[in-house]
Amino acid sequence: MTTTELFYTLALLQVEGVGDISAKKLITQLGSAENVFKTSRKELKSMYRFKDKLIERLSDESVFEKAEKELAFIQSQNIEAIFFKEPNYPGRLKHCSDGPTLLFQKGATNLQQHRTLSIVGTRNITNYGIDFTRNLIETLQPLNPVIVSGFAYGVDIVAHQAAMDCNLQTVGVLAHGLNQIYPKSHKKYCSKMEANGGFLTEFWSTSNPERENFVKRNRIVAGISEATIVIESAEKGGSLITANLANDYNREVFAVPGRTSDKYSQGCNLLIKTQRAHLLSSAEDLIYHLNWNINESEVKSVQKQLFVELEPEEQKVYDFLVQRGKEVLDLIAIECQLPVHKISTLLLQMELKGVIRPLPGKQFEAI
Numbered sequence: 001m002t003t004t005e006l007f008y009t010l011a012l013l014q015v016e017g018v019g020d021i022s023a024k025k026l027i028t029q030l031g032s033a034e035n036v037f038k039t040s041r042k043e044l045k046s047m048y049r050f051k052d053k054l055i056e057r058l059s060d061e062s063v064f065e066k067a068e069k070e071l072a073f074i075q076s077q078n079i080e081a082i083f084f085k086e087p088n089y090p091g092r093l094k095h096c097s098d099g100p101t102l103l104f105q106k107g108a109t110n111l112q113q114h115r116t117l118s119i120v121g122t123r124n125i126t127n128y129g130i131d132f133t134r135n136l137i138e139t140l141q142p143l144n145p146v147i148v149s150g151f152a153y154g155v156d157i158v159a160h161q162a163a164m165d166c167n168l169q170t171v172g173v174l175a176h177g178l179n180q181i182y183p184k185s186h187k188k189y190c191s192k193m194e195a196n197g198g199f200l201t202e203f204w205s206t207s208n209p210e211r212e213n214f215v216k217r218n219r220i221v222a223g224i225s226e227a228t229i230v231i232e233s234a235e236k237g238g239s240l241i242t243a244n245l246a247n248d249y250n251r252e253v254f255a256v257p258g259r260t261s262d263k264y265s266q267g268c269n270l271l272i273k274t275q276r277a278h279l280l281s282s283a284e285d286l287i288y289h290l291n292w293n294i295n296e297s298e299v300k301s302v303q304k305q306l307f308v309e310l311e312p313e314e315q316k317v318y319d320f321l322v323q324r325g326k327e328v329l330d331l332i333a334i335e336c337q338l339p340v341h342k343i344s345t346l347l348l349q350m351e352l353k354g355v356i357r358p359l360p361g362k363q364f365e366a367i
Contacts, residue, residue: 107198121155139283233267326365
């Protein structure tokens with residue numbers, strides 16, 4: 001992304017009434033954020049039925065002043081700005097309609113890693129939760145997953161520390177700009193975090209860790225990962241919001257069960273009871289459901305039909321799976337440039353024709 005492109009994208013995001021969904025739509029249709037500002041107001045109004053107030057706000061010179069200041073901060077702090085159209089933007093998050101237009105990254109994180117897990121839960125983690133989190137990550141270490149969390153007290157920081165102890169990449173998704181760390185007591189972990197992964201946020205340097213920001217950042221935690229794991233949560237814990245978002249994004253959700261009398265197991269038990277999460281009793285449960293080490297010889301055999309005729313879109317998906325070997329539904333949709341609901345229908349039709357087969361973890365492979 002060029003400096004000019006970044007500048008105009010920052011400016012567009014500062015226009016009152018323009019959010020990530022509308023910003024991405026405008027940039028996609030007009031080619032760039034710069035073109036949004038340079039397109040005549042009359043044309044914008046006829047194309048998008050913009051309200052007069054929003055048209056006027058696009059003429060607000062103050063958005064360029066704010067963009068210039070933030071650009072200077074980004075450049076001075078060696079922050080990487082990741083644009084939603086760029087290849088290094090997280091693939092799974094790209095498929096979320098409300099995903100951020102821009103992400104700001106600091107550290108050495110590979111956001112394209114396929115095995116990415118979000119681990120969330122209460123800030124009041126118990127010894128039971130600590131032991132389970134550490135054991136889970138230690139067991140998963142040979143599979144080299146990226147561990148994502150929110151760098152908060154409790155489950156978050158335990159997950160980050162366990163990942164660093166196992167030399168795994170770990171990403172802290174922040175609810176504020178990269179000019180500060182919250183909570184301040186976690187600043188001592190920053191250097192090691194950046195060496196083993198880093199930090200990610202959509203918030204500017206002018207943003208503080210306000211309550212609504214934590215809720216907003218949860219969609220990144222849920223959308224960026226293959227699966228979300230809730231370790232411990234009260235009945236109305238904030239991590240349940242992340243779990244619900246993950247379900248909305250068609251991601252796998254896991255919850256660690258606990259005694260019905262334990263306050264910080266009630267949320268997890270509720271997720272399992274209402275079938276919004278798989279019961280997670282060990283790393284083996286996760287490995288099986290995500291198909292991370294499945295024995296191919298044990299996959300149920302599907303008889304491939306001879307001389308099958310495929311529709312053009314079916315052929316496109318089949319060719320992709322032949323080349324890739326196996327892939328998750330969301331990434332098939334992204335790579336084949338088809339919406340998820342369309343891909344789901346095509347995969348079902350192709351399975352009935354005997355040319356593909358489903359695998360655990362919402363994966364599919366060509367036969």
